[in-house]
Structure formats: C-alpha cells, structure tokens
Amino acid sequence: MVSDPSNDKNIWLSSSEGDLDRVQYLVERCGVDVNALDENSYSTxxxxxxxxxxxxxxxxxxxxxxxxIVDDDNETPLFVAEDADIARLLVEHGADAAHRNSQGQTALERLIEDDEHEEVQEYLRVVGPAPAEVSADNNDSTALEETETGRQIAEIMEQAQRDGTDPEERLRELVTRSLMGQQP
Incomplete structure (x- = not known):
C-alpha cells in the first residue's frame, strides 16, 4: 500500500496496516525509532x-x-504472531521462543491456553521449549528430541552466520521433517 508521506498516520498504525512506504518515510526522513512503544506499549x-x-x-x-522487545505484559512480537511464517521469521532473526510473559507463559503456552493459531503452535513446538503442562507428562525421549531439534537449529544458524548465507531453506526443511516425524 502506498501512502501520502504528508499524512499524519503514526508509525504503529502504519505498521499494522503494512504501509511500508509510510514507515520508511517516518524512519528515514523523520527519524522515528523503530523500537518506540505507543501509549499501549505496542511496538512497530x-x-x-x-x-x-x-x-x-x-x-x-x-x-x-x-x-x-516487550510490551507491558512482557510479551514479545512472537506472542502476537498469527502466522507460522511470521513466527519463523522472528525466530530466524533471534526471537526467544523460551521467553516468558508476565503470566509466566511462553508464546506457545499462551497460544495453547487460548486455543489459537495451530500452525504457529506446531512451529513453536519444534523450535521452542516444551510447554510446561505438556512436558510434565512427556517422557525423557520427547524432551531429548526437542533438545536435538534445538541443537540442529543452532547449528544451522551458526553455519549461516559463518558463511553469510540465508538459513531459511535449511530451517524450513528441518521444521518440515520434524513436523512429519522424519529423522534428519
């Protein structure tokens, strides 16, 4: 969506609408901080x-x-991701899937409690820690599998950083194999 840079739409509204032109204008021409929080503690x-x-x-x-970045509920952008590709993008750029909000929940645990966004839940089950209510009932082999997947993700990210390559394809393959129950 292209907007008129002279309008008065703020960076948070522009971000929620996906108005990249307006956000670029506000950041590059007006010096608005991309990490600024609005009056409700919501970031861009x-x-x-x-x-x-x-x-x-x-x-x-x-x-x-x-x-x-956290809001007043100590929730990161990962907590509001409604799409698995968005969750993946955040994690690939360093989002902490183990982060806990002010209620002591990870993003996955909150999604499970709210019974929302199953695709995001499935992705976070692969990359994040086991939910507390699920891990208490799991045996050690399940925890080991999650640890192994986490180790493989870390290896992919480290190699990509060393090589200067994009890890997205390798991470996507690992997540797909993990969701389908296949060995790496």
Missing part, C-alpha cells in the same frame, strides 16, 4: 507481526528493530 514489530506483514517486519529488523 508487534504491529507488523500481529497483522502478518513479513516485508515490513524484515525492514524493521534491518533498521534495528528488536525482535525481543
């Missing part, structure tokens, strides 16, 4: 993640957006 990254705007989210991250 929360808005872009919540409304599933991957291109805008990438831009915000490139401009120094903190993928682990």
């Amino acid at each position: 990254l929360h808005a872009a993640a919540s409304y599933s705007h991957p291109e805008l989210l990438r831009y915000l991250i490139q401009k120094g957006g903190n993928v682990n």
Whole structure:
C-alpha cells in the first residue's frame, strides 16, 4: 500500500496496516525509532507481526528493530504472531521462543491456553521449549528430541552466520521433517 508521506498516520498504525512506504518515510526522513512503544506499549514489530506483514517486519529488523522487545505484559512480537511464517521469521532473526510473559507463559503456552493459531503452535513446538503442562507428562525421549531439534537449529544458524548465507531453506526443511516425524 502506498501512502501520502504528508499524512499524519503514526508509525504503529502504519505498521499494522503494512504501509511500508509510510514507515520508511517516518524512519528515514523523520527519524522515528523503530523500537518506540505507543501509549499501549505496542511496538512497530508487534504491529507488523500481529497483522502478518513479513516485508515490513524484515525492514524493521534491518533498521534495528528488536525482535525481543516487550510490551507491558512482557510479551514479545512472537506472542502476537498469527502466522507460522511470521513466527519463523522472528525466530530466524533471534526471537526467544523460551521467553516468558508476565503470566509466566511462553508464546506457545499462551497460544495453547487460548486455543489459537495451530500452525504457529506446531512451529513453536519444534523450535521452542516444551510447554510446561505438556512436558510434565512427556517422557525423557520427547524432551531429548526437542533438545536435538534445538541443537540442529543452532547449528544451522551458526553455519549461516559463518558463511553469510540465508538459513531459511535449511530451517524450513528441518521444521518440515520434524513436523512429519522424519529423522534428519
């Protein structure tokens, strides 16, 4: 969506609408901080993640957006991701799937409690820690499998950083294999 840079739409509304042109104008011409919080403690990254705007989210991250920025409930943008691709994008850029909100829940645990966004839940089950209510009933082999997947993700990310390559394809393959129960 292209907007008139002279309008008075703020960066948070522009981020929620996916108005990349307006956000770029506000950041690059007006010097608005991509990590600024609105009066409800919502960041631009929360808005872009919540409304599933991957291109805008990438831009915000490139401009120094903190993928682990918290709101007043101590929730990061990962807590508001409604799409598995957005959750993946956040995690690939360093979002902490083990982070706990002010209620002591991870993003996965909150999604399970709210019975929302099953695809995001499935992705977070692979990359994050086991939910507390599930892990208490699991045997050690399940925890080991999750630890192994986490180790493999860390290896992929480290190699990509060393090589200067994009880890997305390798991470996507690992997540797909894990969701289908296949060995790496």
